[in-house]
Amino acid sequence: xxxxxxxxxxxxxxxxxxxxxxxIFRWLGLEKARFTAALVMNVQSKNLEKKDIIKVDNxxxxxxxxxxxxxxxxxxxxxxxEKIVEKIKMELPQKVTGVVNCKNPRCITASEKxxxxxxxxxxxxxxxxxxxxxxTLYKAGLQGEAVEIS
Numbered sequence: 001x002x003x004x005x006x007x008x009x010x011x012x013x014x015x016x017x018x019x020x021x022x023x024i025f026r027w028l029g030l031e032k033a034r035f036t037a038a039l040v041m042n043v044q045s046k047n048l049e050k051k052d053i054i055k056v057d058n059x060x061x062x063x064x065x066x067x068x069x070x071x072x073x074x075x076x077x078x079x080x081x082e083k084i085v086e087k088i089k090m091e092l093p094q095k096v097t098g099v100v101n102c103k104n105p106r107c108i109t110a111s112e113k114x115x116x117x118x119x120x121x122x123x124x125x126x127x128x129x130x131x132x133x134x135x136t137l138y139k140a141g142l143q144g145e146a147v148e149i150s
Contacts, residue, residue, distance in 0.1 A: 024071075
């Protein structure tokens with residue numbers, strides 16, 4: 001049986017869609033951390049069939065809006081003195097800035113590098129965002145995939 005030590009003070013990022021754990025681990029820069037960080041993959045789950053979990057033995061700053069954009073089903077548990085003191089449930093943010101790049105080559109952000117990539121939530125049910133500058137639609141997620149609406 002796999003054994004990952006209890007976190008004394010830190011974060012447990014839970015309910016990560018199976019397979020997305022390594023991408024989130026890298027996005028958080030945990031491969032370069034000077035503290036213990038564990039990525040556990042393909043954990044059995046009642047709700048998701050399988051999931052990934054990240055345990056961080058440190059309190060780190062996370063942009064929760066970005067985490068919600070990546071996967072709104074993620075839960076972050078804040079642990080102090082080996083007890084969960086707060087559960088933070090992610091949700092799709094109204095606006096995402098500087099997270100994904102617009103893939104439309106005619107978008108102003110492609111030629112004007114000083115323009116910050118900004119996307120607004122337009123459909124919560126389908127997790128769709130619209131580029132502030134060119135109206136290209138994107139589906140929320142780690143890749144921010146462009147989508148065509150028929």
